[in-house]
Amino acid sequence: MHENQPHYSHITVVEIISQRDHYYLKVQLNKINQQSQSIIKPPLALITLKSDQLLEVGDDILTWLYLSKYRSQKNYAVFDKERYAFSERIFYKGKQIGSYIEISKSKNTHVIKSYRQFIKNTYQSSALNWLYYPLLTGDRSIMSYDQKQQLQQFGISHLLAISGLHIGLMFSIGFFITRAVLTGLNFVVKPLGQQLNLSLMYSVGGFILAFSYVYLSGFVVSATRALIMLGCYLLIYYYAKQALRWRSILFALVCVLLIEPFSLLNPGLYFSFTAVVIIFWVFSVIAIAKVGVMSLIQTLVILQVALFIGLLPLSLYYFNGISVIGLVVNLVAIPILGFIIMPSLVLLSVLSLLFDVTVLITVFDYLLQHAYQSLLLVPGEYRWLDTTKFSIQWLISSYIAIGIMCFSSWRVMACLPIALTFLDQYLQPKPLWQLDVFDVGHGTMVLVSRHGKGFIYDLGPVYFNTFTRINGTLVPYITSMGVEVELTLISHMDKDHAGGLTDWLHHGYRHTFRLLQPNGPEHGCKAGRYDFYDLTLTVSESAEDLKTDNDNSCVVHISDGHFSVLLPGDISAKRESQLIAQQSVLKSTVLLSPHHGSNTSSSDAFIRAVAPELVIHSTAYKGQWQLPHPRVITRFADHNVMQYTTAAHGQVNIAFYADQYTINLARDDESYWFLKD
Template sequence: MERWLLLFFIGACCALLLEQVPALYYLLLLALSCFCVAILTCFYKKLLPVLAWLFGFAYILFAASAHFSWSDNNKLDAKTLHLSELLIQGTVQTLIVGGNEDLRFNVEIQSINSQLLKQPFGARITFKQANIVLSQGDIVQLLVKVKPAHGFANQGSFSYQKWLLQNHLVVTGYVKKSSLNMVLEKSTSVRQALYNQLNKNLKQTLKPLILALSLGDKSQIDNPMWQVLQTTGTQHLMAISGLHLGLIAGFGFTLAKLIIWLLPKPLLSQRYLYLYPMIVSLVFACIYSYLAGFSMPTIRALIMLLWFYGLRIFCIKVTIIKWLLLSLCTIILIDPFAIFDASLYLSFSAVLVILFSFWRWGYLFVNRPKWQKMFLSLLLLQIAISLLLMPLTLLLFNKVSIVAPLANIIVVPWLSFTAIPTILIATLTLPIMPSLALWLFDIANYCLELGMDYLSWLAAFEYSTVSFSTPVLVIICLTPLTIFLQTLRLIHPKWVFISLLPTLVSIIGVEIGVQYWQKSNKYWLMTIFDVGHGVAVLIERNGEAILYDTGAAYPSGFNFVEAVIKPYLLTNRIDKIDLAIISHRDNDHAGGLPFLQKYNLVKSFSVNFSDLENNIPCTAGKFINWQGLTLKVLSPNNKVGTHNDESCVIEITDGKYKVLLPGDISNKVELQLLHNELLSKVDVLLAPHHGSKSSSSFSFVQFVQPKYVLYSSGFLNRWDMPVKEVVERYQQISAIELNTSIVGMVQFTFTKQGITYKTYRDNLLPFWPWQ
């Protein structure tokens, strides 16, 4: 049975590797194939593994097809949905946090423009300066503008589109100011009522952590606090997951056993006595899962708990591996898109590591005092998880916390037996006995403060985390492999080290050789990031980089330097940018400048609208020689940089190929550059002003004759850029057109042999979950 379950999971994973979800006709053929194989297995049992794989493969694709058919089933045109305002009615699905500030919440839409939908669907909605009071559970009417779910597609950064898919959200949008916005039916959930009460009454210094541990609301945890948690590898403590649910379930089980022991025997049926602790344990786990909003980690833990208790009740003995596989396949059957969740693989891998560690080294605890057993178990647990999960952690997060074992071995047991149960008891007590609850919250806050002080001390170490590099990757992958081989005793320890040492040395040698080759090679790269309606371009050569514009920044604190550019630099091992050129003051070009300055990511700047240290004014006639490339400033003539036409226009050449980055200049400046004979034919052009109708004049396009033209524009943006007329002008010269809102990040490689390019959606991740 284990093999069938494993093949079902493998089949489900294989379904993610298709470029697109097949049409319904092909899915029906797939279903017919499953049926035929199922019939054949009645006569030929060896086909059962094939059926298991095929069922997993088909199940994911059918779920995806049902998800993406929301517009067809409701007779809506997804391509034109964004063109008009819609009056929707639906139920608020998530906690409402933030008062009357900018709200972000999920709504299940049940009707549009008074027409009931055949297939209600989920939407992610933003409500700026909300004029009505919303709560989770309310049935609302809102005037909105929406568009199909879409996310920025860049290497190394968070995939918002995958997050929307995981949460079954098919559109995103915002609420328009209108008198039509109203709550049709007030139905505040218990969870929302508890949140409102907590948010009002809590005055503790670590209120954000208390809200995270009680109701799963992490929105109030600020960046410095997250930085401490990430650096010490303890961010999992603030996301209600299997660890928390296991503790609460164990607490409920122990409490029930204690009550049974205290009560007189005649009061309870002895026949079903063994069931009571399990029932109480499940009740406690379900309550805590509800408080956490039934997030996927809590649902996973609940399913594992249900399988564990269910098998015990029916006296069915199964191996631990079979129990895990049963839980895993049940999770996918209940929610197919849980397969995208990185925490799924982390949690199951952690369970396997724990079981393997105690199976292999459990003999060390035999015949020892209880306090020694507990201490050694915690020590073994943290060392095993830290070492054996390092490759997976590095793959998912591009860095590994060196201090994580020291952090977790102290903080996990400390919070598990102090803050976490205290917070749960206080939360449940709050509606009944507020004074007692607040006193308990004070105790929990004190426990959290002790834990955070210790974590802050650890995070202050200079080398608390190790970022990605090939030697580090090799060491991190070989370490668990070495431990695994030694524990199984398949090879003598001496031969393990003898074989691994030269392997490590040779790989490090190859890495040094590759770095030398890169520095001596003549090729260079240009990456145009997908930053919506904005511009961010990175030029790379010999392991160094120049940045042209930063993309936008928003009042919420989100900026594209932190979200997109910095992760890319980390992934590609670029420590610092040599030069940042900011074309002009507009937010969509200069929004990330404060972040660059704050974190000292740039050695020098070229900015016309601000006096900065190490600033090279970006004015016409300037030449910058960098890594064998020549950067020539064509415009503006004056140091202003305030308006679009004062954008810093840069021509980049290696002597053979030319790239033109014109910022947001209009037809007027294009004609001036043509008149002054400053332009020439280019190979790659970033379309001026995102392809607006006021730019890319006919004479400009005909003169520069780019082979490739790029539009850095927002998905279904309100200005409809690039406009049809501009697109047609570039089509007339047979230029290859690439739009970041469609293909995602674009990367050009310039070599002696020619110019090649690859895009995120077509080359780097050409699979349907990211399309």
């Protein structure tokens, strides 16, 4: 499709993400220019459109759209939006063109909508309605960011993702309800004698309730995956007459991948199947000889410890951290959820159809709210522990070691994969220092690091006066890499350079401005030469008689005596001429292009004075200013300078060694086959 041409589109609303001046929607693309898309699973898109009519999930819409391939910023060690979007089949972004729109209401989601509204109304007056609603519907849209963070810190966020635990609970509830009903109808069942397999009938009842639960959740991925696993296990159990057959895991995996191959890109697949393998293994090696409370507690403790250890590598790999008290909290939270919360919520929801249960809900909510508030008293440092980057090599070697420990008699050999990985990491040459230019769209955010200490140059843009790249990009990266930031400098106060200042101060980095900007970043920088762990930082004098903020950008030269980097902010050709006349330290190995590659900068004289081997343009993909400017690209090319742009290559990492440097590009390194053009 041509991105610059409007397309007559037939779409269905899947999710309403926001509704302000315009609707921001996740939609299903049914037809484009009268041509039908995939009948089984049409692609999805994120679009903006304007409608005076109230839109709802399930509405069919005919309108004209500009559509472009889904693309986001690409950085190391942070959440990969592109990969997640692809795994969710979100292939396009789009916006409405013109005013034509035709909306037809659909009744396909009437049952789900009515159910969700019923749950909202039933628990709307309770303090923990944000917890009950996602547990019963799978929809976490009413949860705040802080509430999600709290659950993650306690290691119980998985309790809200409808998965095997919830499906198992609903199956169990349905199983026992069916058994109670059939026992009550004994006078009907008894004459049939042995013709009935009562256990099979109980299981059918349980599966029907589990299926209904998944249907009402909107068939979210994790719930559907768990339901398939349950179905495969039941088929194996009743067909082969042998419980806990390992082949049921393989059959379930095959079914899941046949239905949704892209689930291979979803971390939930690996967490859920690993958890099932651990549970099967525990029950295969533990003989439950006694029936009683103590035996049940002992089994739960062993199972939770096994799950904690077995899922630890995945948690370190995907989340770069682990809940410190997660093991203890889960030992209490999972039984409470399984034996108290979920059965109570199901019972209260059913009873609310018959009569007013406000008093019962109030009492239930008061007790649970009191318990949750007690949990919040745990200090933050005891909730979550951030760790440095856990590589794929460590992930694989950890599970090889665990597999040897669990399934081999040669347990001592479990040390071998760990030792080999450690040796490989130890023998890898370590860079002396590194330069990271982050992909933040139109803006600048740079990290220079050496010996685990960091210098930040600019803090990136702010979007809609609300969103910055501090929380989603910079902080996760320095945490993952184990970098302690000691110095920060903002070149000038334009929003694309200082947009993240408020968030950076909120994270406690005010002290990092004291050396280079003692009066605050609003008052410019302090010129001079500074030593930063054997690197020399040279901050140039401010501009003479140039009053613009751009030309008063702080220009910083960083050198180890052999390789060097020049960070010039948004200076124009006038300031470049001054720097040359002042005989400032300019010659550098790497140059961050002035003013993002604007044609007002990067003069021939400046390029000759700097004589860079490579230049990095920090720009937005198809931004409104279309930077870097073609003439700038030509000027650098005429001087045989290698050029990289964050828009095209993502985060650019330069690792400097004693006599060489390497160039690492996030989009090249992490673009899998399914994302390549």
